[in-house]
Amino acid sequence: MITIKIPATSANVGSGFDSLGLAVTLYNEIHLEEYEGLSIRALDGANIPLDETNLVYTTIKSMYELCGKPFYGVRFGQLNNIPLSRGLGSSSACIIGGLLAANHLMKFPFNKREIIDLAASIEGHPDNTTPALLGGFVASVFDGKQVHFVRQELHVGIKFAALIPPTELETTIARGVLPKRISHKDAVYNLSRSALMSASLATGSYHNLRCAAGDRLHQDYRLPMIPGAERIMRMLDDEGVYCSYVSGAGSTIMAMVPGAQGNSFYSRFRPKMDEEGYEDWKLLMLDADNTGAICVESVPLD
Numbered sequence: 355m356i357t358i359k360i361p362a363t364s365a366n367v368g369s370g371f372d373s374l375g376l377a378v379t380l381y382n383e384i385h386l387e388e389y390e391g392l393s394i395r396a397l398d399g400a401n402i403p404l405d406e407t408n409l410v411y412t413t414i415k416s417m418y419e420l421c422g423k424p425f426y427g428v429r430f431g432q433l434n435n436i437p438l439s440r441g442l443g444s445s446s447a448c449i450i451g452g453l454l455a456a457n458h459l460m461k462f463p464f465n466k467r468e469i470i471d472l473a474a475s476i477e478g479h480p481d482n483t484t485p486a487l488l489g490g491f492v493a494s495v496f497d498g499k500q501v502h503f504v505r506q507e508l509h510v511g512i513k514f515a516a517l518i519p520p521t522e523l524e525t526t527i528a529r530g531v532l533p534k535r536i537s538h539k540d541a542v543y544n545l546s547r548s549a550l551m552s553a554s555l556a557t558g559s560y561h562n563l564r565c566a567a568g569d570r571l572h573q574d575y576r577l578p579m580i581p582g583a584e585r586i587m588r589m590l591d592d593e594g595v596y597c598s599y600v601s602g603a604g605s606t607i608m609a610m611v612p613g614a615q616g617n618s619f620y621s622r623f624r625p626k627m628d629e630e631g632y633e634d635w636k637l638l639m640l641d642a643d644n645t646g647a648i649c650v651e652s653v654p655l656d
């Protein structure tokens with residue numbers, strides 16, 4: 355039996371559409387063993403596919419096919435703490451989990467570098483998959499074959515407040531509303547800010563984060579699909595967060611909060627959310643995960 359633990363991720367980080375992402379301390383787990391046939395259990399009752407359309411399963415199977423090895427099946431239980439279709443990397447967690455499982459079961463045909471590339475080719479972009487595997491804050495480019503990336507650790511000076519609405523937002527729908535063309539001005543707006551985001555997180559220049567999270571590539575098109583999101587971002591700004599942005603394709607709004615305010619932030623902001631009609635939104639206070647996904651031998655579930 356192996357246990358794989360994969361962190362949630364928050365992609366785009368405002369201005370870095372399809373390129374910036376970071377890992378946070380919310381984890382999915384997969385408890386898996388070889389088996390003749392297929393058996394999948396949702397350990398927390400989450401509404402995940404329990405048949406051969408399950409993304410962990412399809413990823414494992416495709417890796418066996420890639421290696422030309424016979425595949426007889428697997429049995430696994432999936433613990434889904436990362437909410438589905440909320441822009442916190444639940445699909446990437448399944449892909450990374452499947453890749454690490456297949457690699458372990460096949461006695462390590464792939465190194466980490468190859469897993470990064472395989473994950474991006476399955477997902478289509480590397481901004482969730484790379485930090486899910488490596489942890490930390492990652493700037494990455496997928497050239498169609500290979501991921502070029504820089505990973506850096508995030509430190510205790512920042513807490514992450516994940517504001518998770520009841521609204522699910524499918525990534526395909528959230529990508530479908532994006533414009534096919536953008537102006538040169540908007541391109542400069544984003545590339546300057548994503549460069550500023552990377553440099554500011556690397557150097558602890560957190561005073562830049564509000565400006566650096568500015569975006570004209572995706573947020574304006576997605577925010578109308580997340581009822582209450584624009585208003586809650588204004589409330590966050592008024593509360594003095596470093597910055598807030600649409601996490602991944604949405605629907606979660608992620609705020610970077612000064613580390614010193616981390617604990618008091620929850621006790622101040624949760625009542626405000628309830629007063630302002632956001633009772634059905636969750637507020638999770640998270641830290642950066644600088645470890646990434648892990649895969650360990652473990653005792654059987656039963």
Ligand code: HSE
Binds near residue numbers: 373481
């Ligand atoms: N960069 C992606 C998007 C994240 O915004 O569509 C979703 O995986």
